[in-house]
Amino acid sequence: MRGFWRPKARALPQRETWLRLPGKIGTCLSFGRRAHMLRASDATGGTVREEDGFVFHPRLFENRNVVVTGAGRGIGLEVARQFLDCGAKVIVHTGRKPGRELPDFLLTAESERRALLLHADFSAAGGAAQFAEDVLAFFDRVHVLVNNAGTMLGRFPAATLTDAEYEAIVRLNQTSVVALTRALLPALKAAEGAAVVNTVSISALTGGSPGSSIYSASKAFVATYSKALARELAPDGIRVNCVSPGTIETDFHERYSSREKLEQTRKSIPLQRLGTAEDCAPAYLFLAAPSLSGYITGQVIEINGGQLIC
């Protein structure tokens, strides 16, 4: 396990050394109520630049413990970055293996004790449970859990899909979400105003493209599981919502879609472009912040440029 945070049994560092606000304020956003936003210049003391627009308040997640899975790249990485920019302490699940090349902001956050970097393979039996154990060694309360790790693992025609392939897809995209959420429930209950945000997919509604049936079905499972959980956990003050990306330009599509297919998709999208991780991340922060979305639970936010309007 990488990282330097001391397990909770030992004395924690003073707050000032534990959490330092980042020097650079993150992506421009125009989300949420004015009280939770400020101009980039307000936060940095710098000059107002029109292109900076508004950002979430850099203290929106101060003193809040956040866990983001699948955050070594793609959507999860941007989600982790924006939580860090808003003052959270973040356990960043960087992926299956150690040694992934990580951007400077994560390494800086790690050295400043604002982030702890862990890895775990959620396709392996017990992978999610082991990760949960590692999380609980550092956090006795979890304010935000983002279950984002996932992928198609390949395109598998229905007729030739093997049991091993089926199990690997389900274990990663479905079982690990249940296992991690269950293991962290006591820590979510212990935190005031906790939120779970699960990444699903447009394919949960459309069925996805050929060869993605089990992946798409596993995302539909997570969407429905999240709704049921939202009802069940509401008495504990825990909100559960989903973000459902459309076609987002990450390594995901480098692996599973040709350039031609992506271009065809782009043309079919009302906003005429593919999405980016930056398009998706603000929705996670919005759903995680009780001050912004405290009356929203059991919902799925679709982020797809209008690809699916129904």
Ligand SMILES: NC(=O)c1ccc[n+]([C@@H]2O[C@H](COP(=O)([O-])OP(=O)(O)OC[C@H]3O[C@@H](n4cnc5c(N)ncnc54)[C@H](OP(=O)(O)O)[C@@H]3O)[C@@H](O)[C@H]2O)c1
């Ligand atoms: N991109 C899209 O268009 C799109 C659309 C709908 C939904 N989604 C969903 O959005 C989420 C993020 O996807 P992305 O586009 O950001 O893809 P990505 O860039 O491929 O990132 C996927 C993340 O999940 C992790 N992961 C994959 N297999 C894992 C395993 N067996 N155990 C633990 N972690 C594993 C990856 O770690 P490694 O680096 O170790 O592989 C990586 O951190 C996924 O749940 C995906 O299904 C994406």
